[in-house]
Amino acid sequence: MLSIEHFYWVLAAFLAYAGWRNLQQRRYAHAAFWTVIAALFAGGDVVLRASKAGDALPAQFAGGAVLVLALLATRMRREPLNEAPESERLASALRLGHRLFVPALLIPALTITVVLAGPHLFFGGTPLFAPTGMTLVGLALACVISAIAAIAVTRQPPLRAADEGRRLLDTMGWAALLPLVLATLGGVFAASGVGESVASLVSMVIPADNRMACLLAFAAGMVVFTIIMGNAFAAFPVMMAGIGLPLLVQRHGADPAILGAIGMLTGYCGTLLTPMAANFNIVPAVLLELDDQYGVIRAQAATGLWLMGTNVLLMAWLCFR
Incomplete structure (x- = not known):
């Protein structure tokens, strides 16, 4: 059964990659910021289960991590990172034409499809999607499929999607949260x-x-x-x-x-x-x-x-x- 927790792990992996790339470039505040958020997304389910069981310690660690994020945000500089030259981007846009819009349009289309059809989809008697948070699951799945479609349309290596996502994330900085x-x-x-x-x-x-x-x-x-x-x-x-x-x-x-x-x-x-x-x-x-x-x-x-x-x-x- 596909639930939102699976996509939290995907998001945690992407944030950890953004932290690692910043560490390589000696942008230490950015590296720590995204790594802490990656840990929160990866461990969020653990914190929730522990809180329901009456154990406050994991939640206290999560609260401490939020305070660390607030301190790190003061050290982050929101600045655009290097991207492909304008001539290269223009040539690529002219070559791809309206196909560039396909990945973006897939997101709302697939999200609506999952919301409407998801409750009726089963595999071996087991629902394919968790009944709670169906909209979030549909949106998350649509984003993953859209990223794959963008790779196919542009014929770029898969790692390019992570690199471009990380570039936009660092350009936005803490405001992304x-x-x-x-x-x-x-x-x-x-x-x-x-x-x-x-x-x-x-x-x-x-x-x-x-x-x-x-x-x-x-x-x-x-x-x-x-x-x-x-x-x-x-x-x-x-x-x-x-x-x-x-x-x-x-x-x-x-x-x-x-x-x-x-x-x-x-x-x-x-x-x-x-x-x-x-x-x-x-x-x-x-x-x-x-x-x-x-x-x-x-x-x-x-x-x-x-x-x-x-x-x-x-x-x-x-x-x-």
């Missing part, structure tokens, strides 16, 4: 009762009996929390626990499916406006070598604000029908 860390932060906020605190504060500031006021507070909260934390996944559990469920769904009868879907999209408006979403807004500026590191944010700020207003109108129209 932001989606994972910020999504985890949202879970921590929700578990620590931040949502309940938000609900009490909102009830003190706005009239809770006015559904439009609650809706505006929910939308603005999604955007502001996303701007602060850089990730709508981190903002969503907090705002749903604080405003969405108790005020909009339970008190005013909003449709939870519509509220959740459009509410998450509203949070993405904040993603367009914040440097905290470094993997979306700062890293592309570095990769494209833009003169203005905030140029991406400036270009999409108007879109984010217009989209936020549109989402509020859609939620007001659809959620309470």
Whole structure:
């Protein structure tokens, strides 16, 4: 049975390779950073099983590793590494043409295929895919198959894929971890009762009996929390626990499916406006070598604000029908 743990091992192997290559180039902070993350991915299942069994020691080691990562991140320099000359890359692009898009398009296509067909696939009575985390398993499998397809399309040696992946990883630096860390932060906020605190504060500031006021507070909260934390996944559990469920769904009868879907999209408006979403807004500026590191944010700020207003109108129209 294929589960997400198998792909964690694949990811751990890639991160260990990135650490080894940096060690060869005497980039010691980078080497240590990726090696520690590789160890966390490889040993994550051990930590989880030990925690369920009541043994806190592995979790404490994992927490210590996170603190080490924070210290190492201060020593890392985000800088582009050498790549093939522009003339060589242009000649390759002209030779391959639209076939270059095949590996990228395979990722969403295969992910959707696994999500839809995975529960019905068996081998000798055993499911091919673990029933939990089917979407993540599909995405991980799609990425592996897409990498193989890219090797076949470009006719490059397999190690070239690892080298190019490592080059992009080192170019992004510690910012590559932001989606994972910020999504985890949202879970921590929700578990620590931040949502309940938000609900009490909102009830003190706005009239809770006015559904439009609650809706505006929910939308603005999604955007502001996303701007602060850089990730709508981190903002969503907090705002749903604080405003969405108790005020909009339970008190005013909003449709939870519509509220959740459009509410998450509203949070993405904040993603367009914040440097905290470094993997979306700062890293592309570095990769494209833009003169203005905030140029991406400036270009999409108007879109984010217009989209936020549109989402509020859609939620007001659809959620309470």
